[in-house]
Amino acid sequence: MRKVLISLLVLFSLTAGYLFAGGQPEAAEADAPTTLVVSSRLYSPASEQKFLYDEVFPDFEKENNCIVKFEILDDTVLLKRAELQAETGRVTTDVVIVHNGVMDQWITNKYVEELPVSDWPGRTFSAAFLDSIMSGGKTYFAPVGGDVYLLLANQKAMKYLPSGADVQNITWEQYIDWAVAIAEGEGEGKTAVTGVPMKSLIYMYGGMFLSYGGEFPVINSPGALEGWKLLTKMHNAYSPTVMTYDNVTAPMKSGETWLTVAHMARTGEAYRSNPSNYVIAPAPKGPKGIGSIAGVSGFGVPVGAEHHDLALKFIEFMTRPEIAVKVARGTGGFLPPIDEAIKVLGDSPVDEVIKKGVLVLQTGVVSGVPGSAYTSWGAVKQVYDDVFAEMIIGTGVYDENLLNEAQAKLEALKK
Amino acid sequence: MRITKPQLSLSRDNRKKMVPYLLIAPVIIYYTIFWLFPVLNAIVESFRDVDGIWTLGNYIYIFKDPVFYTALFDTAFLVIFSVTIEFVLAFGLALLINTKFKGSSIFLFLAMIPMALPAVAVGAMWSSGLATRGWLNSFLMHAGIIDDASKILFLAGGEMSRLWLIIIIDAWTVIPFVMIILLAGLQGIGADVREAGYIFGGTKFQVLRKITIPMLKPTITTAMILRIISAIQIWLIIVMLFGFNRLPTLLEQIVLNYDELGAASFERIGLALSVIVAIIVSATAILYLKVSGSFEKKKEQEVE
Amino acid sequence: MNSALQRQLRRSAKRTSLYIVLVGILFIIIFPIFFLFSFSFMSDYETYSEWPKPLVPSFKADFKIDKDTEGYHLYIFNKSENDFMPFGPLFFSNSEKDVSNLRKFIKLQANSKITDQKIEEYLRIVDKESKVEFSVRKDLLANYILFFQVINGAARAVLNSLMVAGATVVIALTIGGMGGYAFARYFFKGKNLLKLSVLFVRMFPAVSLAIPMVIILARMGLYDRPLGLSLVYSVGQISMSIWITASVFMSIPISLEEAAMIFGTTRVGAFWHVTLPLALPGLAACAMYSFIGSWNEVIAAVVLTQFNPTFPVVVYKALVGSQGQINLITAGSVAQAVPAIIFTLIIRKYIIQMWGGVKV
Incomplete structure (x- = not known):
C-alpha cells in the first residue's frame, strides 16, 4: 500500500512539474484547422449538443477546414466574461449566442459588432424579434431558437376537460376550470408552473396578462388584475410541491402533474418523450386572443473576435433556412425565427410542436423581455414569484393592494 | 566529537528563532497575494457604491432588509441543530467503531463514500429522492408501507420542515467527516486509560464522561470549529432543492446578490454581506473557543 | 458454568x-x-413513467404493436400499470421514414436497440395476426455512452483535472507542510494567533472572491490555466494541510530526530531520513484529501476556466440543461464520483493517522 501511495505522490509531482515546466495548454499548431469557439446559452441539453455536433457542424467544418467548439454558459456568465475580456483585451470567443433579454446590454456596451445581413440573401428574420436584434437601424444579432408558451396536458387529464372546451382553442377561464376540476377529481392539485424563484413564472403569467390586454411586465394593469383574479382560483389546483419545480418537464414526465402552460422547449421535451401520452396546444386565449412572451436568442460576433471572418461565415451558415429548420427539428422545441424556414414544416411530433409555436407567434399578442430597462431582471422576476407565493399558493385571496405594492417594487427597479 | 553544551544551545537558539518564521513565510506570502488582496478589495468595494463613492448604503440596505433577519435566523438554526446532531451521531458512531470488529475497515470505507460524492451528485440524489414521485416514496410503496394516497410530500412543507430536510441531508453528507476526526482522537487515547477507569469501578457512562470526553476535548474542538465554519456556509444543497429565496441563509443570499441578480448594485450588497458573514463566523468561532476553554489550554501547552 | x-x-x-x-x-x-x-442504468421511460418507480433497472423492454384504421400503434409494458401502455407517436405507417423514426425513438426513450428490418418483420406479423408482442434487450450502459458522446474532450478534461489536483496537492503540501512542521516542532511568538488566522482564511465566503481572483489570475497570465485554478484551490487546502500535517508531525516523537542528530546528521538530514519516511503515510493521506477536494470542486472552476475546463465543469455543463433527464444526470454524477470513491478506498487506512492529534 505504501508503495502505491509513494508512486501516486511521485505521479502528482510529475504532473505538477510538467505544469510548471511550461506544459501549459499548447497553442494550436500551424496548419491544423482553425478552431471556432461558439459560446452559447442555448442548446444546453446534452442531446441537443450531440445533434449539433453530429448533424450540423460537420458540413460547416468541411466547407471551411475548421473545428467548431461549442460551449454552454448562461447569460450572466457570458456577459461577465465579455466585460472581463473587454478589460483585459483578450477575447476568446468567436461567436456568442445570447438571450434577447440581455442583447441590449451587449449592444450598448459595444461588446458585439454589426452583422452584414444585407450580404446574406434568401432569409427574412421574423418580424416579432426585430426590436431585440436591431439597434439604430443596424442588426447586431441573427435570431435563432425563438420560443413562445404552449399548453401541455397529460391524456389522463382529458376526461376533466370542461364541456364545450377545445384544447386547441381553449380560454384561460376554461383552462383554470379544467385545472380545478382535475384537482377536485384526483384529490390533489395536478397543475405545474415553475414555482422556484427567478425561473419562468413571470413569463407564464405575463403571457396570460397580455391576453387580457395587459402590458409586460406591469403587474397591476387592468388586464393583469383580471388575470390575477382568475388565478386565485388556482389556490388548490397547483401541485402541492409546485414551489420546488424549477422546470416543468420532470413533473410532467413523471405524471406528478398533468397540466401546464410553459416554455415550448420544456413542454416539447415532455411531449416528445412519449407523444401518445400528451396533448400539446397553443397557450390559452383571453379577450385579446392568445398572449405569450416570446423569447429569442441571437448569434453575435464579439468585438475583437480572433476568427472574425469565420464567425460571420458560421452565422451565415446557421441562418440558412434549410439549416435553421434542421436545427429547430433536431433540438426540438424551438422555433426557427426565419420566415422561409417556417414554410417547410411537416407533421411529425417535432414539427407539431414548432407549428403550435408559430401559430402563437403569428396570431397572438406577443411581447419580448424588456430586461435591460431594469437594474436586475432577476429581481423583477422575484416580485412575481413573491406575489405567487403569497396570493396564489399562500392565501388564495385576491388582494389588489399587494399587487399595487408589487408594482411599486417594479418601478423602483427601473433604471 | 565533543562540543560544549552552552555553545550548541546558543547557536541553536538563534536558529530556532529564525527557522519557524522561515518555514511559515511562504504561507504568509501566499495568503497575502491570494487571500488578503481579494479580501481587502472586497471589503473596500463593500463600502462604495456603483460610482465608486464611499457609502454605508450597502450595509444599511442589508440591515433594513427583512430577508437578512430571516437568513440570520435560518442560518443560526441550521448551525445549532446540524452541528449538535452531527456531533452526537458521529460521536456515537466513532465510539461504536472504536471497538474493533470484523469488517471495520470495510465499514469505514463505505461510511466515507458520502464525503467523496460531488455536490452535483448529492443534489441530484436528494432532489430525485424527495420529489413526490421520487425514489423514497417509490421505495416505501414497494415495501408496502404507504400507498399512493398516503405518499409523503417531503418538499411541500413550510419553512421549519425545509430547514429540517436540509439538516438531515447535511448530516448524511457530513457525519463521516466528523466521525473520522473523532475516531482518530479516540484511537489516540488508547484503551488502557479507559480500562484503568473501569478498574477503579467506574460505570461505562462515568468513564465516558470523566475520562474519554475530557481527553478528547482538543479533537472535539477541532471537529466543532471546522463544522461550525462550514455549516454557516451551507447554500448549494438549499438552492438545488428549493431555489433561491425560499429558504434564505446568509451564504445563499450572498450568492444570490453577488452572482444571480446580475447587477453591479446587488454585487456590492453581496460583498457587504460577505463581510458581515465573515465577522459572524469569526465571532462564533472565537466565542466557541472561549467557551470551550481552548485558549487557556493552549497557554498551558506553551508553558510545557 | x-x-x-x-x-x-x-x-x-x-x-x-x-x-x-x-x-x-x-x-x-x-x-x-x-x-x-x-x-x-435505467431508460428515460423507466425513470419517469412508472409509479412507483422501479428500484432496479430491468434488462429488457417488452413491446406490443397492433393496428387499426389510423395505422400501427406501439405499446410498452409498464410494470406499475401491469399492462401495455401507448408509447411513441400516436400512430405510424410502415414507410421507411416512420420505421426509422420509431427505431430512433425506441433507442432514445427505452435504451433498446432494434433494427429497421426487425421492426418491419414485426409489422408484417401484425398485418397477419393483428398484433405482436416482443422483447428487446436493454442497453444498460446507454446513458453513460450518450453522456460521453455529448461531452466533448472528456479525456482532455480528466487530464486537466488531474493536473489541477496534482498541482494543488504539491502546493498545499509543500507550503502547508512547512507551516505544519513549524507549528509542530517550534515554539515562537504569535504561534497561536497564526495558527488560528490560518483557520480564519476559511471564514471569508470564497464565492465573493471569484471576480478579484479572475483579475489577479488574468494579470499573472494564469486565467484558464490548470495552474491558476490550483492556486485558487490551494487557498483553502493550505490551511487544511497545515492543521493536518502539524498533527502528523506531532505524532512522530521529536526524540527520533534528536537521536539522528546525535549521530552526526544535520536537522535537515534528520528530517529527510527520519521524520519524512515516518510521516509519509499521513502526508499521502493529506495529499489525497486535497486531491478529492479539488477533484470535486466546480463552482470556482466554472468561472475560472474556459477552454481548459476540468472534468467536473464538463459534467456540470452537460447536466445543466438535462433537468428533465434524471437518468443522464445520475450517469454523469456517477462518472464523476467513481474516481473520488476509488481515492477514498486508497486513503481509508491512513485517514485515521492523518487526523490523529489534531488540536486547537
Whole structure:
C-alpha cells in the first residue's frame, strides 16, 4: 500500500512539474484547422449538443477546414466574461449566442459588432424579434431558437376537460376550470408552473396578462388584475410541491402533474418523450386572443473576435433556412425565427410542436423581455414569484393592494 | 566529537528563532497575494457604491432588509441543530467503531463514500429522492408501507420542515467527516486509560464522561470549529432543492446578490454581506473557543 | 458454568446487536447512493413513467404493436400499470421514414436497440395476426455512452483535472507542510494567533472572491490555466494541510530526530531520513484529501476556466440543461464520483493517522 501511495505522490509531482515546466495548454499548431469557439446559452441539453455536433457542424467544418467548439454558459456568465475580456483585451470567443433579454446590454456596451445581413440573401428574420436584434437601424444579432408558451396536458387529464372546451382553442377561464376540476377529481392539485424563484413564472403569467390586454411586465394593469383574479382560483389546483419545480418537464414526465402552460422547449421535451401520452396546444386565449412572451436568442460576433471572418461565415451558415429548420427539428422545441424556414414544416411530433409555436407567434399578442430597462431582471422576476407565493399558493385571496405594492417594487427597479 | 553544551544551545537558539518564521513565510506570502488582496478589495468595494463613492448604503440596505433577519435566523438554526446532531451521531458512531470488529475497515470505507460524492451528485440524489414521485416514496410503496394516497410530500412543507430536510441531508453528507476526526482522537487515547477507569469501578457512562470526553476535548474542538465554519456556509444543497429565496441563509443570499441578480448594485450588497458573514463566523468561532476553554489550554501547552 | 454460559450469551447478544446497528447505519448511508447508481442504468421511460418507480433497472423492454384504421400503434409494458401502455407517436405507417423514426425513438426513450428490418418483420406479423408482442434487450450502459458522446474532450478534461489536483496537492503540501512542521516542532511568538488566522482564511465566503481572483489570475497570465485554478484551490487546502500535517508531525516523537542528530546528521538530514519516511503515510493521506477536494470542486472552476475546463465543469455543463433527464444526470454524477470513491478506498487506512492529534 505504501508503495502505491509513494508512486501516486511521485505521479502528482510529475504532473505538477510538467505544469510548471511550461506544459501549459499548447497553442494550436500551424496548419491544423482553425478552431471556432461558439459560446452559447442555448442548446444546453446534452442531446441537443450531440445533434449539433453530429448533424450540423460537420458540413460547416468541411466547407471551411475548421473545428467548431461549442460551449454552454448562461447569460450572466457570458456577459461577465465579455466585460472581463473587454478589460483585459483578450477575447476568446468567436461567436456568442445570447438571450434577447440581455442583447441590449451587449449592444450598448459595444461588446458585439454589426452583422452584414444585407450580404446574406434568401432569409427574412421574423418580424416579432426585430426590436431585440436591431439597434439604430443596424442588426447586431441573427435570431435563432425563438420560443413562445404552449399548453401541455397529460391524456389522463382529458376526461376533466370542461364541456364545450377545445384544447386547441381553449380560454384561460376554461383552462383554470379544467385545472380545478382535475384537482377536485384526483384529490390533489395536478397543475405545474415553475414555482422556484427567478425561473419562468413571470413569463407564464405575463403571457396570460397580455391576453387580457395587459402590458409586460406591469403587474397591476387592468388586464393583469383580471388575470390575477382568475388565478386565485388556482389556490388548490397547483401541485402541492409546485414551489420546488424549477422546470416543468420532470413533473410532467413523471405524471406528478398533468397540466401546464410553459416554455415550448420544456413542454416539447415532455411531449416528445412519449407523444401518445400528451396533448400539446397553443397557450390559452383571453379577450385579446392568445398572449405569450416570446423569447429569442441571437448569434453575435464579439468585438475583437480572433476568427472574425469565420464567425460571420458560421452565422451565415446557421441562418440558412434549410439549416435553421434542421436545427429547430433536431433540438426540438424551438422555433426557427426565419420566415422561409417556417414554410417547410411537416407533421411529425417535432414539427407539431414548432407549428403550435408559430401559430402563437403569428396570431397572438406577443411581447419580448424588456430586461435591460431594469437594474436586475432577476429581481423583477422575484416580485412575481413573491406575489405567487403569497396570493396564489399562500392565501388564495385576491388582494389588489399587494399587487399595487408589487408594482411599486417594479418601478423602483427601473433604471 | 565533543562540543560544549552552552555553545550548541546558543547557536541553536538563534536558529530556532529564525527557522519557524522561515518555514511559515511562504504561507504568509501566499495568503497575502491570494487571500488578503481579494479580501481587502472586497471589503473596500463593500463600502462604495456603483460610482465608486464611499457609502454605508450597502450595509444599511442589508440591515433594513427583512430577508437578512430571516437568513440570520435560518442560518443560526441550521448551525445549532446540524452541528449538535452531527456531533452526537458521529460521536456515537466513532465510539461504536472504536471497538474493533470484523469488517471495520470495510465499514469505514463505505461510511466515507458520502464525503467523496460531488455536490452535483448529492443534489441530484436528494432532489430525485424527495420529489413526490421520487425514489423514497417509490421505495416505501414497494415495501408496502404507504400507498399512493398516503405518499409523503417531503418538499411541500413550510419553512421549519425545509430547514429540517436540509439538516438531515447535511448530516448524511457530513457525519463521516466528523466521525473520522473523532475516531482518530479516540484511537489516540488508547484503551488502557479507559480500562484503568473501569478498574477503579467506574460505570461505562462515568468513564465516558470523566475520562474519554475530557481527553478528547482538543479533537472535539477541532471537529466543532471546522463544522461550525462550514455549516454557516451551507447554500448549494438549499438552492438545488428549493431555489433561491425560499429558504434564505446568509451564504445563499450572498450568492444570490453577488452572482444571480446580475447587477453591479446587488454585487456590492453581496460583498457587504460577505463581510458581515465573515465577522459572524469569526465571532462564533472565537466565542466557541472561549467557551470551550481552548485558549487557556493552549497557554498551558506553551508553558510545557 | 452457568455464569460462563450467561456471559457468552450476553457477549454474543451484544455482538449481534452491534452488527444490527452497523447494518442499519450502512443501510442509511448506502440507500440513497444505491438509487444514484440504479437510475443511471435505467431508460428515460423507466425513470419517469412508472409509479412507483422501479428500484432496479430491468434488462429488457417488452413491446406490443397492433393496428387499426389510423395505422400501427406501439405499446410498452409498464410494470406499475401491469399492462401495455401507448408509447411513441400516436400512430405510424410502415414507410421507411416512420420505421426509422420509431427505431430512433425506441433507442432514445427505452435504451433498446432494434433494427429497421426487425421492426418491419414485426409489422408484417401484425398485418397477419393483428398484433405482436416482443422483447428487446436493454442497453444498460446507454446513458453513460450518450453522456460521453455529448461531452466533448472528456479525456482532455480528466487530464486537466488531474493536473489541477496534482498541482494543488504539491502546493498545499509543500507550503502547508512547512507551516505544519513549524507549528509542530517550534515554539515562537504569535504561534497561536497564526495558527488560528490560518483557520480564519476559511471564514471569508470564497464565492465573493471569484471576480478579484479572475483579475489577479488574468494579470499573472494564469486565467484558464490548470495552474491558476490550483492556486485558487490551494487557498483553502493550505490551511487544511497545515492543521493536518502539524498533527502528523506531532505524532512522530521529536526524540527520533534528536537521536539522528546525535549521530552526526544535520536537522535537515534528520528530517529527510527520519521524520519524512515516518510521516509519509499521513502526508499521502493529506495529499489525497486535497486531491478529492479539488477533484470535486466546480463552482470556482466554472468561472475560472474556459477552454481548459476540468472534468467536473464538463459534467456540470452537460447536466445543466438535462433537468428533465434524471437518468443522464445520475450517469454523469456517477462518472464523476467513481474516481473520488476509488481515492477514498486508497486513503481509508491512513485517514485515521492523518487526523490523529489534531488540536486547537
